[in-house]
Amino acid sequence: MKNYLKLVNFEVNRFIKVYLSLIGITVVLQLVGTFLKSKSYLKEANWMIYKEGVPVQEFLEMNGYMDLVRVLGSWWFIFPIIICIAVLLIYVFLIWYRDWFGKSTFIYRLLMLPTARINIYLAKATTIFLMVLGLVALQLVLLPIENKMIDVMIPDEFQMALTSKEAISSYHPLSVLFPNYFSDFLIYYGIGFMVVFLIFTAILFERSFQVKGIFYGIIYIAIMMGILVAPIFTVLFTGKSYLYPLELFYLEIILGILVMILSILISRYLLNKKITV
Amino acid sequence: MKKLRIMRGREKMIEVKNITKNYGRKKVLKGVSFTANKGEITCLIGINGVGKTTIMNAIMNLTPIKSGEILIDGKKVDKASYEKITFIPDEITMLQQMRIEEAMEFMKDFYTSWNQKRADEMLHFFRLEKTDRISELSKGNRAKANLLLGLALDVDYVLMDEPFSGIDIFSREQIAEVFTSHLIEERGVIITTHEIHDIEHLIDKAVLLDQGVILKEFDAEEVREKEGKSIVDVMREVYRA
Numbered sequence: 001m002k003n004y005l006k007l008v009n010f011e012v013n014r015f016i017k018v019y020l021s022l023i024g025i026t027v028v029l030q031l032v033g034t035f036l037k038s039k040s041y042l043k044e045a046n047w048m049i050y051k052e053g054v055p056v057q058e059f060l061e062m063n064g065y066m067d068l069v070r071v072l073g074s075w076w077f078i079f080p081i082i083i084c085i086a087v088l089l090i091y092v093f094l095i096w097y098r099d100w101f102g103k104s105t106f107i108y109r110l111l112m113l114p115t116a117r118i119n120i121y122l123a124k125a126t127t128i129f130l131m132v133l134g135l136v137a138l139q140l141v142l143l144p145i146e147n148k149m150i151d152v153m154i155p156d157e158f159q160m161a162l163t164s165k166e167a168i169s170s171y172h173p174l175s176v177l178f179p180n181y182f183s184d185f186l187i188y189y190g191i192g193f194m195v196v197f198l199i200f201t202a203i204l205f206e207r208s209f210q211v212k213g214i215f216y217g218i219i220y221i222a223i224m225m226g227i228l229v230a231p232i233f234t235v236l237f238t239g240k241s242y243l244y245p246l247e248l249f250y251l252e253i254i255l256g257i258l259v260m261i262l263s264i265l266i267s268r269y270l271l272n273k274k275i276t277v
Numbered sequence: 278m279k280k281l282r283i284m285r286g287r288e289k290m291i292e293v294k295n296i297t298k299n300y301g302r303k304k305v306l307k308g309v310s311f312t313a314n315k316g317e318i319t320c321l322i323g324i325n326g327v328g329k330t331t332i333m334n335a336i337m338n339l340t341p342i343k344s345g346e347i348l349i350d351g352k353k354v355d356k357a358s359y360e361k362i363t364f365i366p367d368e369i370t371m372l373q374q375m376r377i378e379e380a381m382e383f384m385k386d387f388y389t390s391w392n393q394k395r396a397d398e399m400l401h402f403f404r405l406e407k408t409d410r411i412s413e414l415s416k417g418n419r420a421k422a423n424l425l426l427g428l429a430l431d432v433d434y435v436l437m438d439e440p441f442s443g444i445d446i447f448s449r450e451q452i453a454e455v456f457t458s459h460l461i462e463e464r465g466v467i468i469t470t471h472e473i474h475d476i477e478h479l480i481d482k483a484v485l486l487d488q489g490v491i492l493k494e495f496d497a498e499e500v501r502e503k504e505g506k507s508i509v510d511v512m513r514e515v516y517r518a
Contacts, residue, residue, distance in 0.1 A: 103412075105370050106370060106372055108364070111337075111338075112359050112364060113356075114387065114388060117356070208341075275340075276340040276341065277340060
């Protein structure tokens with residue numbers, strides 16, 4: 001356990017500079033975006049109302065109220081999220097391959113540590129999870145700040161007073177990233193973490209059997225996906241369901257957990273018996 | 278150097294028993310067997326590509342073998358073995374961006390066998406600066422830092438892969454000096470090299486490899502005394518035969 005925690009700390013530190021840059025990009029772009037969006041709304045309102053003489057009510061009917069949803073739908077908000085997701089997705093692969101390639105022979109050191117090798121796998125997975133959850137937490141802190149900025153910059157009569165939670169729910173793509181219910185959060189992120197485990201195991205197949213390993217990895221992921229979707233497909237194709245929807249849901253959760261456990265067990269075997277530096 | 282071998286009635290040694298390994302269809306190890314005793318320097322000799330590094334990797338469980346067995350003091354390698362045996366590959370096994378002091382800290386964190394006093398002593402001996410980044414070290418100094426990280430562990434066995442490869446003459450001399458010091462004494466050492474001149478006089482046992490098979494395994498001192506031949510003489514006989 002102690003070695004696992006040390007490895008997590010070590011892995012987090014290895015990525016911390018890039019991670020802090022991601023945080024920096026997100027904070028700056030989103031706050032600047034909120035500021036500029038509010039500013040341009042104000043400019044438009046001033047122009048229409050004071051220069052063109054459009055009554056406030058008419059302006060609001062034409063342009064709508066200013067609220068956080070306008071910011072959420074803009075590139076200022078979405079672009080840093082896409083960048084963060086893309087970088088973390090790439091890092092899911094890089095977190096392993098960086099130990100093998102380039103000048104680094106660090107994989108020698110990792111595999112020769114006097115600790116169970118599965119700790120390396122779990123530490124790398126934990127690092128990815130912490131990074132993902134960290135960015136989600138950052139976003140949850142940023143949203144109320146962005147909302148407050150709008151509140152401060154825009155006169156009350158031009159504002160639709162939405163809480164950040166209401167804004168997210170009304171903007172569909174974000175409600176997947178920041179679900180309304182904790183159970184949804186567990187499901188969406190549970191699926192995400194399971195995919196990370198599957199990719200990690202596929203990478204270890206490749207690192208153990210090289211070209212053949214890519215094939216094994218793909219087959220492994222396909223089989224696991226097959227297991228997961230089997231109950232749903234059975235219902236869809238036969239039209240019959242022997243389970244109530246809630247039971248089907250619980251079955252899927254159990255299968256998801258099984259897939260994760262299987263991935264860990266297979267990875268442990270590969271790391272102990274098949275991996276090659 | 279051959280004094281410390283027998284402990285509690287069992288010989289302390291690394292036993293490589295009839296190991297085979299393929300890379301695809303190519304057979305790189307075709308039934309390799311030899312032993313390396315604690316307290317001795319065993320040298321695996323052969324040109325590049327004969328399987329020396331693969332044997333080292335196999336001993337450390339860094340690559341799987343197709344068949345055969347490797348035992349360290351009668352036991353298969355497991356996580357506890359890494360407190361007993363260390364491997365110094367031909368390139369430093371630390372992150373390039375680390376400073377030497379950070380690399381030492383990493384080792385101290387994970388290995389109970391880490392001996393800081395010895396590490397400091399080697400730092401001084403090799404004239405390395407703690408604050409130097411690994412990526413900024415010269416090739417010779419990288420090799421020395423690599424050696425430091427391995428030899429500062431209080432382990433029974435040390436495996437070294439081509440420690441003299443591609444480094445300047447003064448670094449080579451300094452590293453060769455390590456072999457005669459207390460840093461090596463009493464440990465079991467397996468070293469691979471294709472240029473044995475630097476350490477020929479220090480080797481206890483030579484294992485000559487070619488194309489994945491062992492051509493000859495011999496006690497260097499015995500051959501020197503009985504047949505009046507150096508290791509290079511025996512190599513000439515074997516490889517030219």
